[in-house]
Amino acid sequence: MKIYDAIVIGSGQAGTPLAKKLAKAGKKTALIEKRFVGGTCVNDGCTPTKTLVASARAAFMAKRKDLGIDVSAYKVDFPAIMQRKNDIVEKSRDGGQKGLEETENLDLVFGDASFTGKKTLTVKLNAGGEEEFSAELIFIDTGAKTSIPKIEGLETVSYLTSTTILDLKEVPESMIIIGGNYIGLEFGQMFSRFGSKITILEKGKTIMSREDADVSEAVTQFLTEEGINIICGAETTKAEKTADGKITLTIKKEDNQQQITASHLLIAAGRSPQTEALNLEQTGVEVDEKGYIKVNDKLETTAAGIYALGDVKPGPAFTHIAYNDHLIVLKNLLENADLSIKGRPVPYCMFTDPQLGRIGLSENEVRKQGLDIKVAKLQMQHVARANEINEKKGFMKAVVDAKTDQILGATVLGYEGGEVMAVLQMAMQGKITAHQLRENIFAHPTLSESINNLFMSIEEA
Numbered sequence: 031m032k033i034y035d036a037i038v039i040g041s042g043q044a045g046t047p048l049a050k051k052l053a054k055a056g057k058k059t060a061l062i063e064k065r066f067v068g069g070t071c072v073n074d075g076c077t078p079t080k081t082l083v084a085s086a087r088a089a090f091m092a093k094r095k096d097l098g099i100d101v102s103a104y105k106v107d108f109p110a111i112m113q114r115k116n117d118i119v120e121k122s123r124d125g126g127q128k129g130l131e132e133t134e135n136l137d138l139v140f141g142d143a144s145f146t147g148k149k150t151l152t153v154k155l156n157a158g159g160e161e162e163f164s165a166e167l168i169f170i171d172t173g174a175k176t177s178i179p180k181i182e183g184l185e186t187v188s189y190l191t192s193t194t195i196l197d198l199k200e201v202p203e204s205m206i207i208i209g210g211n212y213i214g215l216e217f218g219q220m221f222s223r224f225g226s227k228i229t230i231l232e233k234g235k236t237i238m239s240r241e242d243a244d245v246s247e248a249v250t251q252f253l254t255e256e257g258i259n260i261i262c263g264a265e266t267t268k269a270e271k272t273a274d275g276k277i278t279l280t281i282k283k284e285d286n287q288q289q290i291t292a293s294h295l296l297i298a299a300g301r302s303p304q305t306e307a308l309n310l311e312q313t314g315v316e317v318d319e320k321g322y323i324k325v326n327d328k329l330e331t332t333a334a335g336i337y338a339l340g341d342v343k344p345g346p347a348f349t350h351i352a353y354n355d356h357l358i359v360l361k362n363l364l365e366n367a368d369l370s371i372k373g374r375p376v377p378y379c380m381f382t383d384p385q386l387g388r389i390g391l392s393e394n395e396v397r398k399q400g401l402d403i404k405v406a407k408l409q410m411q412h413v414a415r416a417n418e419i420n421e422k423k424g425f426m427k428a429v430v431d432a433k434t435d436q437i438l439g440a441t442v443l444g445y446e447g448g449e450v451m452a453v454l455q456m457a458m459q460g461k462i463t464a465h466q467l468r469e470n471i472f473a474h475p476t477l478s479e480s481i482n483n484l485f486m487s488i489e490e491a
């Protein structure tokens with residue numbers, strides 16, 4: 031039995047920095063990872079997808095003629111695109127691994143961990159054999175994996191997930207995507223721009239059903255204009271392989287039934303926590319009905335000394351949230367801080383083109399709460415910078431408390447929407463009022479400059 035002060039399971043966006051900092055603080059630490067250093071974000075999530083989104087935008091720009099440049103011929107060199115993606119992923123993964131290996135007091139162990147007792151684990155080593163580990167402090171950062179919906183015949187067709195799609199060798203001729211949210215929409219637009227004929231099937235009434243209706247309407251419009259077929263309110267009842275190796279789905283929409291065939295199928299219908307293999311029954315760590323580890327506001331599980339961070343716990347599943355989780359746990363443990371996840375800002379950005387940057391409450395959420403609010407809204411076509419670069423799709427919107435003039439939430443659906451959203455996030459955190467922003471000096475002509483005009487729209491309303 032190898033005895034440590036701390037064991038971190040999973041080298042994700044919380045586990046990697048946590049293990050490193052615990053070791054640097056003098057705690058003898060083991061970081062156990064079954065696959066690759068960096069977890070989902072580096073290997074199968076943010077890094078590869080945003081690298082590919084950039085290539086897809088380059089293809090889209092080559093096709094556009096509106097800026098007066100006519101690229102008479104262009105080719106999507108898919109192997110080169112994938113090689114660029116692989117190079118960036120490997121550089122990040124290798125850098126992360128080297129950093130861990132060079133950290134004193136830290137052992138990086140490649141293997142699959144599961145509990146054998148309250149504070150003991152067995153690790154099936156990737157190199158072969160098994161080893162027992164024990165520590166008083168254990169941190170679970172095992173992330174999530176693709177959820178596979180129950181569809182008759184799905185097991186008979188070879189479908190892709192957000193992980194396996196990253197190994198494609200050729201651009202699919204056509205692809206059906208089940209799920210119309212982050213993963214489905216980012217991959218859908220990307221592969222459409224690479225040349226695939228894309229159909230997105232969403233079971234909800236709209237795509238991006240957690241967002242305001244004006245957001246999902248605008249995104250539907252720009253994706254449809256690019257040639258993507260979006261079918262909402264669609265239940266997939268059956269999957270079959272055709273004689274020529276394609277995939278046919280039977281879908282039911284209201285009382286109508288229809289069949290759609292494509293060369294490829296991507297499942298993007300959500301993710302579920304990786305807790306099954308952990309054998310949590312051996313500890314006092316409880317999970318909810320979906321398998322997420324139950325935690326309190328300080329990320330402590332129901333077992334003393336065991337913490338859960340990142341996507342394996344309920345709540346928003348983003349890299350920056352997993353990273354923030356590690357800061358909360360670390361500072362509470364090592365610096366006697368009293369940090370919690372309660373009330374922390376949860377910004378996010380969906381990397382369609384244009385992007386959707388979001389922070390705080392949506393208009394819908396605020397109205398449901400019955401708060402007295404004012405809404406500021408500005409179409410991107412009225413933004414000077416957007417006109418100059420001809421990126422006029424989308425809008426900016428902010429919800430403002432009528433009494434305090436504080437911003438409660440913001441939506442920036444537009445070119446580099448995530449960056450403009452971050453400016454509004456800082457204003458919210460710094461408690462800068464809508465009135466102050468209306469008159470603030472921003473450099474001209476930037477996209478952020480239009481924050482003046484956004485808040486002027488309240489006065490004009």
Ligand SMILES: Cc1cc2nc3c(=O)[nH]c(=O)nc-3n(C[C@H](O)[C@H](O)[C@H](O)COP(=O)(O)OP(=O)(O)OC[C@H]3O[C@@H](n4cnc5c(N)ncnc54)[C@H](O)[C@@H]3O)c2cc1C
Binds near residue numbers: 039065068350
């Ligand atoms: C396609 C895609 C695109 C995304 N894009 C974005 C984006 O643009 N922005 C954003 O903020 N977020 C994005 N995300 C979400 C983001 O990747 C996750 O929120 C983030 O990686 C969560 O980090 P984590 O620390 O919880 O776990 P993960 O990064 O998932 O790491 C968990 C690690 O634990 C390991 N592990 C699991 N079980 C065991 C075990 N029993 N023993 C040992 N090791 C184990 C896994 O191998 C994995 O390496 C994306 C996700 C996907 C799938």
Ligand SMILES: NC(=O)c1ccc[n+]([C@@H]2O[C@H](COP(=O)([O-])OP(=O)(O)OC[C@H]3O[C@@H](n4cnc5c(N)ncnc54)[C@H](O)[C@@H]3O)[C@@H](O)[C@H]2O)c1
Binds near residue numbers: 234239378379381
């Ligand atoms: N840019 C980003 O920040 C980013 C990008 C990608 C992924 N992510 C993270 O990854 C997670 C997973 O993303 P996701 O898009 O797979 O999941 P999601 O849970 O956000 O969305 C899944 C969508 O699939 C639909 N759906 C579920 N079952 C279906 C079925 N049988 N048929 C048709 N539609 C169905 C749901 O209604 C929903 O709209 C997200 O929580 C997100 O945090 C983030």
